[in-house]
Amino acid sequence: MSVLVINSGSSSIKYQLVNPETGEAIASGLVERIGEESGHVEHHFGEVTRELNGPVPDHGAGLETVLGLFAEVGPSLTDGSISAVGHRVVQGGKYFDGPALITDEVQARIEQLCPLAPLHNPAHLKGIIVARRLLPDVPHVAVFDTAFFQSLPGEAATYALDRAVAEKYEIRRYGAHGTSHQYVSGKVSELLERDDLKQIVLHLGNGASASAVVNGKAVETSMGLTPLEGLVMGGRTGDIDPAVVFHLSRVAGMSIDQIDNLFNRQSGLKGLTGENDMRAVWDMAEAGDANAIEALEVYAHRIVKYIGSYTAIMGGLDAITFTAGAGENDNKLRAMVAERLAPFGVKLDAEINAVRSKEPRVISTADSSVKLIVLPTNEELAIARQAMTLV
Incomplete structure (x- = not known):
């Protein structure tokens, strides 16, 4: 069983098909320069690398191209071997202290948090919307960069700002790169x-x-x-x-x-x-x-x-x-x-x-x-x- 991991950026989509037990990257690729005059797509599976150049008008077209490459070059995403699609999301605010199964409500919350990560969350949201439409029969899970830092003590997370303003606009220290920090610190302990x-x-x-x-x-x-x-x-x-x-x-x-x-x-x-x-x-x-x-x-x-x-x-x-x-x-x-x-x-x-x-x-x-x-x-x-x- 494998997990398709998607990291959707403002003008790019990075992806990797991962075996979560062994850690093997089964396939990987990149869609870049989305929305520009000429985009670039590359897909790697085994010894095969396929590259495409041409316009990629939006994230929907980019992910459709990726799914086409999986079908053409491999491995198949439609044979029941995918257990989930994991989406990187930078900002989970105070609402998520771990991964979340993406429902319409979770998707709406990610959208609500866009002002806290204006360079990242809108792009992640595009990837989630498109991937849920193209792969409707697979569970989609959001993994938040901020989740690991929900454990910060109040003295570390709190800005010395007027409390009413901070609470109304959800201003606190959320952190980022938490998925990396959690993974690395755990590996150091090992x-x-x-x-x-x-x-x-x-x-x-x-x-x-x-x-x-x-x-x-x-x-x-x-x-x-x-x-x-x-x-x-x-x-x-x-x-x-x-x-x-x-x-x-x-x-x-x-x-x-x-x-x-x-x-x-x-x-x-x-x-x-x-x-x-x-x-x-x-x-x-x-x-x-x-x-x-x-x-x-x-x-x-x-x-x-x-x-x-x-x-x-x-x-x-x-x-x-x-x-x-x-x-x-x-x-x-x-x-x-x-x-x-x-x-x-x-x-x-x-x-x-x-x-x-x-x-x-x-x-x-x-x-x-x-x-x-x-x-x-x-x-x-x-x-x-x-x-x-x-x-």
Whole structure:
């Protein structure tokens, strides 16, 4: 039995057919540039890769193309082997602390939460509506990025905002990337054979977040009401004085939409260097570009700032885990962070850190005060397994 996992973005659809027991990715693919003049679709199954180029007018057309490729290239989605369709949904608000079987009521609630994740929930909603129409005989399950962080204590989730306003508009810290943080922190406990860990997970991709996890429960996370808060990211500012909004409105005459675009798409590494890809920023820095060098320092500084505060909140620290694109693959970034933690007895094994591998591994020395770990995330597998708990 398998689960079709769908991650629907604003102009893309990523999908993977997963065996939730073995973790095998049976088939996978991507639809991109939806709504643009020329779209691109690729489907991978076994040794076969099929690519199509041409207009993909909307998400409905994209998913219809995907189902056609499953029928043509394989494997079949109509032979009864699919147990569920799992949908990634960024924002579940205060309503979902775990996966939810998608009914009309759940779908309406996801739509209601769109203002809290305007870059994500509307796209997820499109994927859900289309997939439920095209695959009506299979259970559909929503797995929420925010669910893992419903366990945050009130002192971590609450903003010091007027209570009446906060309650009326559901303003609190929800977090994001929770599916990844839950999966990775659980795997770290397995790797170290301990359930009583105080650990920090650093999910470092184009979007970046940190979490503090004690005994398997999240007690802090860097993203807030939306995924804008926290670490420096590819195109997002991360933490910034809210008064910058007032300043840009009053002095620069910028509209709310312009500031929203600036903070969410034109800032972070892109705002500091012109590039949102960490690899390109490293290339610039190694060529002597002062802006790129400073951007990397700002990026690492923010990470270390969160590590320090989370260690204090947890009353200690056993492990720091790097995951996601940059976390898993950028040994120079990991070394940069470890160097700043050296005064506290954190010791990186440079030789192990330099090895590229898809396997979970400890990259600190035996006498390091904290375990440093690289552990690949697998959100698709986590979504598939959570979906199976309901079906």
